[in-house]
Amino acid sequence: MLLYFVYFNVFRSDDVINSPYNRRQDTFAERVVRGSILSSDGEVLAETQVAEDGSETRVYPYGEMFAHVVGYESEGKSGIESLANFSLLSSHAFFTEKVANELREEKNIGDNVYTTLNVSLQATAYEALGSHSGAVVALEPSTGRILALVSNPGFDPNTLSEDWETLISSVDGELLNRATQGQYPPGSVFKIVTALEYYRENGSFDGFSYDCGGSVTHDGYTISCYNGSAHGHEDFRTAFAKSCNAAFASLGLTLDRASFARTCGELLFNEELPVSLPYNKSSFALDDSTEDTVAMMTAMGQGETTVSPMHMAMITSAVANGGVLMNPYLIERVESYTGARVESYSASAYGKLMTAQEAEALTGLMEAVVQEGTGRALGGASYTVAGKTGTAEFSSDKSKSHAWFTGFSNVESPDLVVTVIVEEAGSGSEYAVPIAKKLFDAYYSL
Ligand SMILES: [Zn+2]
Secondary structure, three states: OHHHHHHHHHHHHOOOOOOHHHHHHHHHHHOEEOOOEEOOOOOEEEEEEEOOOOOEEEEOOOHHHHHHHHOOOOOOOOHHHHHOHHHHOOOOOOHHHHHHHHHOOOOEEOOEEEEOOOHHHHHHHHHHHOOOOEEEEEEOOOOOEEEEEEEEOOOOHHHHHHHHHHHHOOOOOOOOOHHHHOOEOOHHHHHHHHHHHHHHHHOOOOOOOEEEOOEEEEOOEEEEOHHHOOOEEEOHHHHHHOOOHHHHHHHHHHOOHHHHHHHHHHOOOOOOOOOOOOOOOOEOOOOOOOOHHHHHHHHOOOOOOEEOHHHHHHHHHHHHOOOEEEOOEOEEEEEOOOOOEEEEOOOOEEEEOOOHHHHHHHHHHHHHHHHHOOOHHHOOOOOOEEEEEEEEEOOOOOOOEEEEEEEEEOOOOOOEEEEEEEOOOOOHHHHOHHHHHHHHHHHHOO
């Protein structure tokens, strides 16, 4: 219910769709043939084909696969079509050619926009999600380059105008970019954040121990471990690796709520994100008036907290990158249609979300998940992975859950962050981990 409510509001409030700024730029379209959008290795993701009679058709060769990130340019604009609208409608063709075109009253050819997107990784993510609703984000933690960004269900940008009325009245939210606009309960991927707060308050994970009998009861409210398993005696590493709810709910009662809220603010909950696509803010609410049972739920990623897959990828990226979050970006460079460089973009740091020492401590926990915990299916590959699974309950009877995974590969010198959510699928280790593994496998076979 929450999810659909969010779709509705997002869609209604999406100011990008009718941005007057975009409408003003569109008058250039009378003089310029809109440029192409390409992947980082030069595959065409969107191009304008001009027929002999001069009529133009915007063509998206990959159809649904890149729909949300590349976007569309009819019925308003979205994705990179909106972000790069100005460049696509500018022409840096040779001056003499432009003069000649103007004399002949012919259009100039717009600039091409090269993105950071990788076709092979995008295809892997799209196929791995299959018929499931959900999202996948893959980015380079050291630069912020977004290599893949998939949201399901999608739409075919080639037939957008024909499908528009159906799409805007659909309850499935095909037009919503779940990767950036979807707000989900984080479930156990949030234990990364709870662990950081514990580390900040205690200076180390060393003093922690817990005996798990499969559940914990406080004020008459019982929180159970997944499938009711009793995890036995645990230190912090084991509790994190096995994703023990009883241990985290119990330690949630000991955390300073104001300090926890401050840490979440530093990780950009309730804050603006450095994301160029339309997104929704993640939310975290905890203070002295919060009931104990809610504090317990919050520490294990349930309760009132919501997060987008992109935001979770950014937190993971900061852990992978020694605490420093790089601004995620999608546009690498702009070239004239003859290949002359017009503009280049490069990596930039947003700032430090945590200290290098904190990032290292969290990395150790996330390695344990793969070595001995819920992410074991990612072990034994030619690359190493550190990550966290999540199984986020979202219905009041706890019968439905979203499957999460967030993590990064090549732990010593991180290459790739992958964040996956599969809606209403089941457990993270069963449904999200295999998708992440396909992404890592594809990355290392590029
Ligand atoms: Zn447990």
